[in-house]
Each structure stands twice: as C-alpha cells, then as structure tokens.
C-alpha cells in the first residue's frame with residue numbers, strides 16, 4: 007500500500023545491499039608512460055618484472071528500492087551470479103596484466119581494478135543500480151569507486 011510509515015511510502019524505501027567475493031591474481035605495477043628508472047622509483051618492489059600475487063577481496067554494493075513483494079533489492083543469489091560472471095571468470099587465478107586487455111594500457115592498481123569491475127558489472131545490471139565497488143589488495147589497503 008501507499009500508507010505513510012514514519013515518513014516513508016512503503017514502496018519507496020531504498021536499501022543498499024553488499025556481496026563480498028575473494029579472488030587470487032598476480033600482477034606487476036608498471037606504466038608504459040614512464041622510463042624503467044621512473045617505474046622503479048615510483049612502484050618500488052611492486053615493479054619487479056617477475057610480478058607478485060594478492061588475495062584480493064571485492065565488495066560490490068547495489069542501491070535500489072526494496073521490492074514490496076519479495077522484500078529484496080535483488081536476490082543475493084542473483085547478485086552472486088553477476089559477480090561470478092565478471093570478477094571470478096575474468097580475474098580469479100589470472101595474470102591481470104596479460105589476461106585482461108584493459109591492463110595492457112592501464113596500470114593494474116586497486117583503483118583501476120575497481121574501475122574495471124565497475125564497468126563490467128554495470129553492463130549486466132539495471133541502470134543506476136550499481137553503487138560502489140571496493141577492492142582490498144591487502145587487509146590494510148583498499149580502493150573504492152562509485153562511477154565518478
């Protein structure tokens with residue numbers, strides 16, 4: 007019904023839902039726009055040509071109206087399918103720089119990973135539903151992207 011409930015129409019309540027997914031990948035921080043010396047200076051040990059790995063953690067947050075019949079913004083199971091198709095299929099156990107075309111020309115930082123995940127999730131979801139992608143590279147370092 008459209009009965010007001012504490013200032014909200016029941017069918018207009020907006021909620022944010024989050025799924026967390028872990029994956030493992032390797033990469034190397036290296037910019038084609040910089041000399042070898044500059045790459046070493048800026049990226050330090052992360053510029054080692056042999057690369058290194060991370061156990062990444064991704065948090066994807068959607069924003070939407072709570073469907074009055076289902077009580078959900080989106081079923082977590084459906085959200086998981088979207089994450090499987092984008093994050094897991096393309097990134098898990100991959101060499102980010104070699105296996106993902108985007109990182110041939112963009113440094114594979116957490117920031118750019120968040121952008122890549124955003125772009126690939128956005129094509130699968132209803133317009134404006136994607137709210138935030140947060141990528142933890144380590145337990146203490148994360149990058150967050152909101153489509154700006």
Ligand SMILES: Nc1nc2c(c(=O)[nH]1)N=C([C@H](O)[C@H](O)COP(=O)(O)OP(=O)(O)OP(=O)(O)O)CN2
Pocket residue numbers: 035052058114115116117143144145146147
């Ligand atoms: N702004 C960013 N800075 C850095 C990024 C990044 O993606 N965005 N990435 C790296 C390297 O990938 C590096 O591998 C980071 O991991 P690590 O060196 O293991 O980090 P720490 O030793 O500091 O480990 P903590 O557990 O986070 O302390 C570097 N910079």
Ligand SMILES: [Zn+2]
Pocket residue numbers: 033052058059060
């Ligand atoms: Zn790294």
